[in-house]
Amino acid sequence: MAVRDVLRMGEPVLLQKAAAVETFDTPELHALIQDLEDTMKHMNGAGIAAPQIGVSQRVVIFGQKETDSSKNPRYPDADAVPYTVLINPVLTPIGTGMEDGWEGCLSVPGMRGVVPRYTRLHYAGFDQFGHAIDRLVSGFHARVVQHECDHLDGILYPMRISDLKDFGFSDVFFPNQDFQDD
Numbered sequence: 001m002a003v004r005d006v007l008r009m010g011e012p013v014l015l016q017k018a019a020a021v022e023t024f025d026t027p028e029l030h031a032l033i034q035d036l037e038d039t040m041k042h043m044n045g046a047g048i049a050a051p052q053i054g055v056s057q058r059v060v061i062f063g064q065k066e067t068d069s070s071k072n073p074r075y076p077d078a079d080a081v082p083y084t085v086l087i088n089p090v091l092t093p094i095g096t097g098m099e100d101g102w103e104g105c106l107s108v109p110g111m112r113g114v115v116p117r118y119t120r121l122h123y124a125g126f127d128q129f130g131h132a133i134d135r136l137v138s139g140f141h142a143r144v145v146q147h148e149c150d151h152l153d154g155i156l157y158p159m160r161i162s163d164l165k166d167f168g169f170s171d172v173f174f175p176n177q178d179f180q181d182d
């Protein structure tokens, strides 16, 4: 359908709590999902949340379809995360274990930071047809879900960084890696 402009940090909508989706399997919802998918692919994102394209609804997508052979160039060492549409998500950490990891965000282009996230979590929600999703995940998959769902509560990853010395420009921290403009 369309690659949409990704809003950057500073836009008020990125700080809002997004509204729950109440009706599934509608043309409007399918169009939103398609725009999110087109935009995420175009930007080589690991995921994207609806508020990032100016739609304040509790919708995120992340991961890659099996047909997309290459791994995400922005996270080359990461395990593949299955393509997922997740609506009205509920996240429940399993235990208190957390781990640090580098993150970037399409709304904070050109930068990276080290963010602590729960290592394991359970997440539930719905796909665009209203089918229930229920998963237990860990590692990078768990990290991506936490990052994307934070967007629905107006939280951007820099707000989660525990030591701002671990926040800076991608090409300074990683001069030998060919990052896309994330």
Ligand code: NI
Residues within 6 Å of the ligand: 104, 105, 106, 107, 147, 148, 151
């Ligand atoms: Ni993000």
